[in-house]
Amino acid sequence: MEKEIIRLNIHFEEGFYTFSDQIKSQMRPLTEYTLGNFFTDDKPLNVEIGIGNGEFLCHIAEKRPDEHFIGFEVFRKIFRKAISKVQKKNLSNVKLIQYDASFFVPLLANNTVSNFYVNFPDPWPKKKHNKRRLLKPEFLKIISDKLIPGGKLFIATDHDDYAEEILINLKAVSELKPEFENYFVNELIDYYPTKYYRKFAIKNKVYFFKMVKL
Ligand SMILES: C[S@@+](CC[C@H](N)C(=O)[O-])C[C@H]1O[C@@H](n2cnc3c(N)ncnc32)[C@H](O)[C@@H]1O
Numbered sequence: 001m002e003k004e005i006i007r008l009n010i011h012f013e014e015g016f017y018t019f020s021d022q023i024k025s026q027m028r029p030l031t032e033y034t035l036g037n038f039f040t041d042d043k044p045l046n047v048e049i050g051i052g053n054g055e056f057l058c059h060i061a062e063k064r065p066d067e068h069f070i071g072f073e074v075f076r077k078i079f080r081k082a083i084s085k086v087q088k089k090n091l092s093n094v095k096l097i098q099y100d101a102s103f104f105v106p107l108l109a110n111n112t113v114s115n116f117y118v119n120f121p122d123p124w125p126k127k128k129h130n131k132r133r134l135l136k137p138e139f140l141k142i143i144s145d146k147l148i149p150g151g152k153l154f155i156a157t158d159h160d161d162y163a164e165e166i167l168i169n170l171k172a173v174s175e176l177k178p179e180f181e182n183y184f185v186n187e188l189i190d191y192y193p194t195k196y197y198r199k200f201a202i203k204n205k206v207y208f209f210k211m212v213k214l
Contacts, residue, residue: 003030003031003032004028004030004031004032005031005032005033005034006026006028006031006032006033006034007033007034007035007036008023008026008033008034008035008036008107009026009036010022010023010035010036010038010097012038012095016083016086016087016091016092016094016095016096017079017082017083017086017095017096017097017098018095018096018097018098019076019079019098020076020098020099023097023099033107034107035104035107035108035109037109038068038070038095039068043066043067043068043093044066044067044068044114044115045067045068045069045070045112045113045114046060046061046064046067046068046069046070046113046114046115046116046117047069047070047071047072047101047105047108047113047115047116047117047146048069048070048071048072048116048117048118048119049072049101049105049116049117049118049121049134050072050073050074050101050118050119050120050121050122050134051071051072051073051079051082051096052073052078052082052119052194052195052196053078053081053082053085053195054071054073054081054082054083054085054086054096055085055192055194055195056117056119056192056194057069057071057082057086057094057117058082058085058086058089058091058094059192060117060192061086061089061091061093061094062089062091064093065093066093067093067114068093068094068095069091069093069094069095070094070095070096070097071094071095071096071097072096072097072098072099072100072101072104072105073096073097073098074098074099074100076098079096079098082096083096101134102134102139105139105142105143105146106142108146109146110145110146111145111146111147111148111149112146112148113143113146113147113148113151114147114148114151114152115151115152115153115154116143116146116147116151116152116153116154117154118134118135118153118154118155118156119154119155119156119194119196119197120156120157120158120194120196120197120201121133121134121135121155121157121162122134123157123159123161123162124162125159125161130161130165133162133165135155135162135165135166135169136169137169137172137173140153140169140170140172140173140176141173144173144175144176144213147213148213149213149214150212150213151212151213152179152210152211152212152213153176153209153210153211153212153213154208154209154210155207155208155209155211156191156194156197156201156206156207156208156209157206157207158197158200158201158204158205158206158207160205163184163207166207166209167183167184167209170183170209170211171183175213175214176211176212176213176214177211177212177213177214178209178210178211178212179210179211179212180208180209180210183209184207184208184209185208186205186206186207186208187206187208188208191208
């Protein structure tokens with residue numbers, strides 16, 4: 001049976017955010033999906049995956065009003081906190097999507113994203129859960145395809161084992177080159193501390209990766 005291709009309709013309520021229910025109701029079995037353009041201009045597009053309470057995204061979106069920002073978060077309760085932050089700051093350049101980024105990012109057009117940010121992705125520390133980690137080579141390759149040439153991927157983690165895996169997986173994506181001599185640094189002077197960083201990572205060794213698409 002041939003796969004049907006459905007164009008997903010994403011209506012951003014109040015221009016800012018959408019909940020997963022709106023997307024889920026359009027899903028069908030044996031279906032592929034495409035997306036319309038979220039933005040109708042050529043301003044730089046930035047994507048944060050796993051925004052948590054949205055502090056980091058709001059901070060960079062406020063500083064860069066002439067760029068667009070999309071934030072993904074799966075967990076509804078903190079997604080609502082992120083919405084409140086965006087609304088309080090009246091950030092019309094931010095769109096929030098409560099959905100799994102690994103479903104959505106592949107639907108973005110290739111060569112359209114200027115920066116991806118992944119702050120403290122869930123490390124799934126138990127060995128038997130390691131396979132649930134987001135930053136696998138396949139997904140990193142997809143991220144690389146979505147980046148414009150010269151576009152950047154920022155990753156922060158405080159989990160030694162995940163950092164080791166991220167390093168191996170990044171090395172497998174030939175289009176991404178490290179900005180730092182040894183792929184990561186343990187201190188970033190201008191890093192805007194996320195809630196996770198302040199609560200947990202500040203006591204730990206943090207690995208900051210910055211990759212650039214060739
Ligand atoms: C450890 S928290 C870090 C939150 C925030 N970035 C910070 O630094 O405070 C990881 C976040 O990623 C979200 N997340 C995990 N997998 C995701 C996915 N596939 N798509 C979108 N969000 C995801 C989780 O719900 C969680 O809020």
